[in-house]
Amino acid sequence: MSPTPARSDRSPLMSLDEAVSRLVEGARAHAITDTEMVSTFDALNRVLAEEVRSHLNVPPEDNTEMDGYALRVADVPAAGAVLAVSQRVPAGQVGQPLQPGTAARVFTGAQIPAGADAVVMQELCEALPPERDGEIGRVRVQAVPSVGQAIRRRGEDVQQGAVVLRPGMRMTPQAMGMAASVGAGQLRVCRRPRVALFSTGDELAMPGEPLKPGAIYNSNRFTLRGLLQAAGCDAIDLGIVPDLLDATRDALRRAAAQADLVLTCGGVSVGDEDHLRPALQAVGRLDLWSIAIKPGKPLAFGAVRRADGGESLYIGLPGNPVSSTVTFLVAVMPVLRVLCGAAPEGPKPIAMTAGFDWPKPNARREFLRARMAADGRLELYPNQGSGVLTSMVWADGLIDNPGGRPIARGDTVSFLPLGLLLQ
Ligand code: AMP
Ligand code: MG
Numbered sequence: 146m147s148p149t150p151a152r153s154d155r156s157p158l159m160s161l162d163e164a165v166s167r168l169v170e171g172a173r174a175h176a177i178t179d180t181e182m183v184s185t186f187d188a189l190n191r192v193l194a195e196e197v198r199s200h201l202n203v204p205p206e207d208n209t210e211m212d213g214y215a216l217r218v219a220d221v222p223a224a225g226a227v228l229a230v231s232q233r234v235p236a237g238q239v240g241q242p243l244q245p246g247t248a249a250r251v252f253t254g255a256q257i258p259a260g261a262d263a264v265v266m267q268e269l270c271e272a273l274p275p276e277r278d279g280e281i282g283r284v285r286v287q288a289v290p291s292v293g294q295a296i297r298r299r300g301e302d303v304q305q306g307a308v309v310l311r312p313g314m315r316m317t318p319q320a321m322g323m324a325a326s327v328g329a330g331q332l333r334v335c336r337r338p339r340v341a342l343f344s345t346g347d348e349l350a351m352p353g354e355p356l357k358p359g360a361i362y363n364s365n366r367f368t369l370r371g372l373l374q375a376a377g378c379d380a381i382d383l384g385i386v387p388d389l390l391d392a393t394r395d396a397l398r399r400a401a402a403q404a405d406l407v408l409t410c411g412g413v414s415v416g417d418e419d420h421l422r423p424a425l426q427a428v429g430r431l432d433l434w435s436i437a438i439k440p441g442k443p444l445a446f447g448a449v450r451r452a453d454g455g456e457s458l459y460i461g462l463p464g465n466p467v468s469s470t471v472t473f474l475v476a477v478m479p480v481l482r483v484l485c486g487a488a489p490e491g492p493k494p495i496a497m498t499a500g501f502d503w504p505k506p507n508a509r510r511e512f513l514r515a516r517m518a519a520d521g522r523l524e525l526y527p528n529q530g531s532g533v534l535t536s537m538v539w540a541d542g543l544i545d546n547p548g549g550r551p552i553a554r555g556d557t558v559s560f561l562p563l564g565l566l567l568q
Contacts, residue, residue: 158437161510165479165489167432168446168460172483175405175458179336185324188316190377191334192485197310199327202300207257208236210295214270214284215261216248221286227273230282234258248284257296264295303327313487315377315568335485340373341400341457342366343383345393345412345421346464351385364534365410365469369462372473373408375567376481388412393424401429401449401457405484408477411464413445421445421461429459436476437548439509440468440531444476465531471512471543474566492568494545494559501525503552510548514540515560523560542566 180194209215220228231247234240236254243249243260251257251264265286273283303309309323310316316324316332324332349363350356363385373380381403386396393412400407412419413433422445425431431447445461460477462469479489500522503513514526514536523544526536542562544552552558 157435158509159434161436161438161441161475164434164436164444164446165476168476168480169483169489171446171448172458172480175484176486177336177338177405177484178486180333181336182331183334185321185330185332188321188324188332188334189318190375191316191332191337192377192482192487193310193312193314193316193332194335194486195333196308196312197324197327197329197332198308199303199305201303201328202305203303203326204297204299204301206299208297209251209253209255209257209264210297211264211266212252213264213266213268213295214248214286215243215251215257215264216286216290217243217245217261218263218290218292220246220248221265221289224288225285227283227285229277229280230272230275230284231280232258233281248286250281250284262292262296263290265290266295313482313485315487317568337377337379338406338481338484339381339404340378340406340408340481341381341383341404342369342373342408343386343396343400344410345386345388347388347418349385364466365462365464368466368470368534369408369410369473372470372477372567376478377485378481388418388420390420390424393420394427397424397428397449397459398452401451401459404457406458406460406480407449408460408462410462410469413443413461413463425449425459425461429456431459431461436472437509438471438475439507439511440465440529441472441475441512442468442509444472463531466534467514467537468531470534470537474543474561474563475512478566491561492565494561496557497560498522499544499552499554499556499558501552502554503546506546506549506551508548511544511546512561513544513546515544516541523558 228248230250232240233250234255235252239256240249240258243258249258269288271285275282344363344366348360350360352362370380386392412421425447429449431445434444436444443463447459448456449459450456462472483489515523518524526539542560545559
């Protein structure tokens, strides 16, 4: 990242891809190399620093998928065959080798006794009383089984030695379960990125405070803090900073002293009340970009010098609530991934069918708030305004629409589910 002169709002628009590649390039120099071991219990949303390899087969041995009878297929040539039941194997116990002509009563998850090659579910069996010593009962098998039926094979989920989770992956609940299933109780993860966050704007009040004339509640503080937490960051919340140059400069210094990344919202346009640009110029450096996206557009990127001689990354998001949320998802998430040593790209968009018409697209690339309707098509939130937070709550995701492209019902569009954007 090289210091370049600030741009004005009238400078040519920069593509999102170009902006993201510059952000990512700047972030690479700040990639976090510290890792830590965490309990798999506490690994949600953390980014793996090491692969997880399985030292065992999962399942460890063949086991039954159902409650029923384990037997040899050769012993049931026709429906109605009757076998002696020689043993009872609940889950967690290991039975004896199965003698020919006998069956074992088994319960879901029980290991298959050696010699058995199928399980017949109990609904297809009739339990009969014992007839001889040494039998615990008899069973009439009502259907001819096939080899392997209702048996979960040793290693069918995971083979011993296989890599089950890769470094750079953000831990989901499923991934936590996967790690546990191969016996990994501790995981090596990247230290959480420390992100200091503040909002600017004299109009901002906090929920719980009375709303004075001209004021609005600070929603971005909540959204951005939540997004940071969902992305596995340590969010350092510095609250609201008034629209004053000194206060903004001080807040930037305080933020940088504690954080890998300083994130602000609002005040990055070039109005008289937008103090981030002069403040950043005093304590660091920045580029002010106009990004060719809607919602979004103004985005600031730079760095804040720290007293220790280092510097923290700086990203300034627009103030409008939908703009700041969308910009976080499409531009800040790649930076967070790179800080954690992962690849910048998120999951790929999904091709979906539009169930609406969008005849008058913006010239800028649009991120339209949409959701999946019952017919499998996407519907659009009627008000796509950059301040309409309702659209973000209503939506399942964003349609990534190239600038100037009208959409007609039935067209294929690129859809980014919100959950994928946060991975
Ligand atoms: P700005 O980027 O500061 O010019 O703000 C653009 C718009 O976003 C204005 O309408 C602000 O009132 C609004 N805004 C700025 N910050 C926030 C915030 N933290 N929460 C909700 N709205 C905000
Ligand atoms: Mg403002």
